Amino acid sequence: MAENGFYRAFEDRFRGTRETIDARLRVYLPFLAPLTEATTAPRALDLGCGRGEWLEVVQAQGFAAEGVDLDAGMLAACRERELAVRQADALAALAEMEDESLALVSGFHIAEHLPFETLQALVGEALRVLLPGGLLILETPNPENILVASRHFYLDPTHRHPLPPPLLAFLPEYAGFARTRILRLQEDRRLHGDVPIGVREVIGGASPDYAVVAQKHGPASQLECFDTAFEAAYGMPYENLAERFDARFAGAETTATTAHETAEQALDAARTGVETATQALDAARTGVETATTMAQQALDAAGAAQSELHSVYNSRSWRVTEPLRWGAQVAREGRRRAKSTAVRLDPVDGAIDYVSRHPRIKRLVTRIPSVERRLRRGQAASAAASVAPEAQEPAPKHKPSYTQTLWRITSPRGNSTMQNSSSAKLGNARRGMLVGLVSRAGNYAKTAPRFRRAALRVLNRAPGLNIKLRQLYLESKFGSGSRGDVWSARAASGAAASATTRAGNETAGLSSEAMSNGINAGQRTPLETYFHAYGADE
Known part of the structure; x- marks a missing residue:
């Protein structure tokens, strides 16, 4: 390996560029400055100098640096930069040095290449050759980084085994x-910042390399100059990352537990809400069923009532009593209208007002002596009441007779007074209702003998009402345009019949007053005469 240049090519590929290595080595400068200040022209020996990056750094700091290495290719790179290097064994080179002759002994990534006994001997020799206060620096891969210990360390085939930081630090102490x-x-x-720590950081985030810096005993004043460098914190230990990872996931676990509990509570609340909604739905269904049952019962009751009502409408009694119902309705409407207009519906005043506006009827009334006498008495009473109302006696409990009231029609003063006062009290709407009522009563009387007989009994006891009803009936049958002619024609017939009846009654000993009041049950009133005389042709 020392002859074929493999290791130099390997370093160029995996160690990094010279610039990268130079930047990494500047971490040791705080340890070099006190050495240059305490020693004049300090000497340094770099064991396994490699490509010479560290030799350039210490030379720049004022050291007289020399390097040794077994690989000729590495030494060639150093000689290209005119660095002082020689090919030699590291332990042999130390053994050749004199005692306390060096200020600095360094070995970068050589400890993992040596047997432990050789490494232990190397540390002892370094202690011997260092000056008092001198430094030993040994750098090696950090097995605390799991990726380094399991993969990167074994990329170099010359590596023997990783050295844990506590073991390598113990060697100088022991020496x-x-x-x-x-x-x-x-x-x-x-x-070093506040970044989340995950599994990747725990496995490969710890410092990939570490170094042990050991200082030889020396004067206290000299050692104090290195305190700052020795007390500073360096790198990222594995324990720090593991604690941060645990803290992060402990918080995440707490958050997850809280979220789980919150979700459980929400789920329980949702279950309760579903149960409540189900109960409300059941109650609503029950209410709908009850309402449906009640509605069906109401529909059945309404159907039964409608059937019963149809039965009533189709009954004979309902048809027989129809005029009475119509009359009651008209009476109620008349009372309501009278209250709203503050006008009293008086049939006598209405009859007087009607007769006063028809001279022919007025002349016909004056031809009857008994009626004329009654009208004069009524006229006198009305005139006295209109001239001095404050001097009159209290009003009698009963109204004046109809003939007394009708007397006002025969006099000019009564005619004018009643035409003005009664016209204001009785409107066309009320007259129309009365006309309609009398018309329907007359029509019904022609086909209902019982009703006709009952009506005649009532009219026998109220001659004035008889006259009023008769004129309203004639108005309803023949209209207002021809009521004078019709009245004259039929009044003549009625007068003839009345005269015949009166002559018979006088012969029987009845007075004219009794005949005029219709007290005798056999005497026919004008309306009776009308019913009997004209009922057949109507």
Whole structure:
């Protein structure tokens, strides 16, 4: 290997360029400066000098440096740079040196090439040749780096076995050096920052090389100059990376445990929510079923009620009582309208107002002596009430008779008064309702004998109402445009029938007053006369 140049080619391939090696070696400068200050022209011997990178560094610091190596190819590279080198064995070269003749003895990557006994002897010889306070530097691959110990170390076929840092540091101490310091070297500088440490960093992140710097006993003042260099921290130990890795994953484990617990709680809450939602859904289903049942029951009840209602509508009693229902509805509507307009619906005032606007009807009424007397009495009472209302007696509990009220129609003053006051009280809408009611009652009376007989009994006891209803009935049958002619024609017939009946009654001993009031059950009122005289042709 020393003859064929293999090792020089191997170093060029795997050790790195001269510039890279020069940059790595500058870590030792803090140890060299105190030596040059304490010793004039200090001498240095580099064992296994290789391509001579370290010889150039120490020469630049003022040392008289010499190198020895067994490989002729390496020595040729050094001679090309005019470095002082010779081919010799490292231990033999030390043995040739005088005691306390060197300030510095170094060996870069030679310890892993030597048997342990040879290495131990080399450390002892170095102690002998060093000046007081002199330094021994031994650099070798660091087996704390798992990649170095398992792979990179065995790339060099001349390597014997890795040397753990504590073992190599113990050799100088055992040999008698005053103090030693382990320098871990060439790690990735980013690992000194706050970067996450993973498995890759734990396996290959520790310093790939390390060095043991040992100092020989010397004056205390001289040793103090090296304290700073010996106390400084160097490199990245494996333990540091392992602790950071454990701390990171312990935190990750804690975080994962917390996340797992949170997820479990969320899952439990979700299960509870699902159970609650299921219960609510069941309750909603029950409510829907109950509501459906109730709705079906309501539909059934509504169907039954509708069937019963249809039965009622189709019954004979419903058809018979239709006019009464219609009359009650009209009465309710009239009361409602009367309350909203603050006008009292008085059929007597309405009849008076209607007659006052038709002179023919008024002349017809005056032809009946008994009615005229009653109208005059009513006119006198009305005139007294209108002239001095404050001097009148309290109003009687019962209304004046219809004939007294109708008397106001026969006088000019009564005509004017009633035309103005009654017209304001009774509107066309109410008149229309009354006309319709009387019309339907008359039509129904023609086909319903029982109803006709009941109506006649009522009308026999209210002659004034008889007159009012008769005129409204005529208005509903023949219209307002011809009511005078119709009234005159039919009133003449009614008067003839009434005169005949009155003559018979007088013969029987009835007074004119009794005849005019229709007290006798056999006497026919005008509406009775109308029903009997014209019922057949209607």
